Amino acid sequence: MAESGGKSAKSQATQKYQRQQRSNDPDQTRADILEAAEDQFARRGFAGTTIDSIAQKTRRSKRMIYYYFNSKAKLYVAVLENAYARIRVAEAKVNLGEDDPRQSLKNLVDFCFDFHFDHPTYVKLIVSENLNEAKYLTASSLVGELHRPILQRIDQCLRLGYQKELFHQVVTPMEIHMTLSGLCFFNVSNRATFSAIFDVDMTSAAARRARKQQILLTILGRLNTTMQGFVSDFS
Secondary structure (H helix, E strand, C coil): CHHHHHHHHHHHHHHHHHHHHHHCCHHHHHHHHHHHHHHHHHHHHHHHCCHHHHHHHHCCCHHHHHHHHCCHHHHHHHHHHHHHHHHHHHHCCCCCCCCCHHHHHHHHHHHHHHHHHHCHHHHHHHHHHHHCCCCCHHHCCCHHHHHHHHHHHHHHHHHHHHHCCCECCCCCHHHHHHHHHHHHHHHHHCHHHHHHHHCCCCCCHHHHHHHHHHHHHHHHHHCCECCCCCCCCCC
16 A cells, blocks of 8 residues: 555656646747637637636646736737647648649648648637637738748649649639638538538538538639549548
8 A cells, every 4th residue: 555655646746747847848838828728719709718717727827828928819819820820830741742733732622621620629719710800810910921831832733733734714822722711611610500400410531521522623623624534532
């Protein structure tokens, strides 16, 4: 029994030390606050979230949160920037330089759809800020810059498609990005109501594969794409 008690005390000491180490790491502390704040803002919106609720969620003091972010508004903007940066950083790893630009767009659809599906908190957060009419997002000088690379990469993909005479309708990178984002976003933001109204399962593997193909075909159709030799379905 003494040995068991000793192990328990040692385990508690180790956990206490690890918590102290996390508290003493500024980057980790900031990341923990942002994670907790994103969850709270996504659930309750800006108006319904308090610094108290964030502090309770992250087990950091209100004073520490204010030390890092100064105000609830500045914390909220940082959360938005962090959320947008997360998708853009992950998106940068998607291969849009395939020899066949149709495959590049397929890769992008695959990523975008799965990212939104796997990150419902991100979707809720963006819905919340749209209800705010992007009032707080406009305070960020970073978010606009984060989105420039994807438009440039889509532009390069489209140019290759026109050059190879695979795409026959001129479409702007912004339109492609808007269509793709909108369709992937809807699959999460409206899933509960759509599933309830039409009694459909939008979460099964088969349903997700089918929806990805529909999104891809929508984009390729807008480009008036030559489909010969290309497989559009998702395995």
